[in-house]
Amino acid sequence: MTPSPFSIPANARRIDPARQRATALKKDGSVNDNDRVEIGPTPLAFAEWERLGLEPPHLPTLRAYRLQRIVDQLVARDLGGILLFDPLNIRYATDTTNMQLWTTHNPARACFVAASGHVVLWDFHGCDHLSAHLPLITELRSGASFFFFETGEHTDRHARHFAAQIDELLRQHAGANRRLAVDRIEVAGVRALDALAIEMCSGQEVTEFARMIKGPDEIKAMRCAVAACEASVAEMHQAMRAGVTENDVWAALHAGNIRRGGEWIETRILSSGPRTNPWFQESGHGC
Known part of the structure; x- marks a missing residue:
């Protein structure tokens, strides 16, 4: 009989610390290892972008570009x-x-x-x-x-x-x-x-x-963010039907956002897009 997960001792390790970390990279340059803490696009988001012919940004390059932009402003x-x-x-x-x-x-x-x-x-x-x-x-x-x-x-x-x-x-x-x-x-x-x-x-x-001034990888990230937003909004439209409440509709939008790797939606304005992409949570408008 398969033991219940609740029978595992409290001090037992759930993850093998000796396990070799994955060396392959995802298309955005991040480590392809689900045993990690960083927030990022989900397989659903990557699949949708691939179908649309969108190239994800290379995150290490994007990060270095943004830090340099700040440094340049400080020097100037x-x-x-x-x-x-x-x-x-x-x-x-x-x-x-x-x-x-x-x-x-x-x-x-x-x-x-x-x-x-x-x-x-x-x-x-x-x-x-x-x-x-x-x-x-x-x-x-x-x-x-x-x-x-x-x-x-x-x-x-x-x-x-x-x-x-x-x-x-x-x-x-x-x-x-x-x-x-x-x-x-x-x-x-x-x-x-x-x-x-x-x-x-x-x-x-x-x-x-x-x-x-946006760098090349930021432009790629913006395109991916827009696509993820549009996909989530499309799911929200599908949830609209007679008798449904505005909160029900918002729940569908939030679900689509989270499923694609977003952290939160900043406003409750129906004409405003959600923050469906973690690369652009530093700005109020996805840019």
Whole structure:
């Protein structure tokens, strides 16, 4: 008799750690191994794109292009680096994702990119494995939280500790340049960086100008994203019938999005497309 999965001891390994990892690559350049944590297109999405004659982007090339776009903007503006808390900007710079909606209103993750190209990612504690497949991240840390829900009456102390790390990184990788772009930050962080004589500049301007010019692989990703969106919307149309509610229709759209590897749908506007493609969660309009 086949044993029930519930009879497996709690301390037993479900995955053999000695198992050799797959060496083949998917068409987007990612490892063809389902024992992984990265979010990406599903076999359904790849099959649909192949039928449409669409070529997926090469992810390692796309990631390097986006990081270079940020670095170029920093150099052009004589900035020592940029500090990112917006999860969409972090995704653009590093292609990492972790609790995207939650960290939108709970800034527990951060990223620093130096004009030299040095990248530091502060992820949520215990989540180092989520970015283990990304070689462009130079350092991985934790402890970027200094908002009241997380740190309470110790918020100022946590902010000072974090600001000291930024000060250290600027001195190491920007020399005497104290100009730091910041996209958004808690008040305690502003005060802590000010106290260290760090000159804060507009980080949103840097990231928006970086996004302005799309690379060849981004164009491919946009085409694939549009195709995945259209397929999900077509399934939504099929679900529309007499007696069905708007929530039922939205459920069909969400299902199509998830089935193709998307993370979430940002709005409930029927004329707006879903974020069906994880490559483009850094922008509000799939671009």
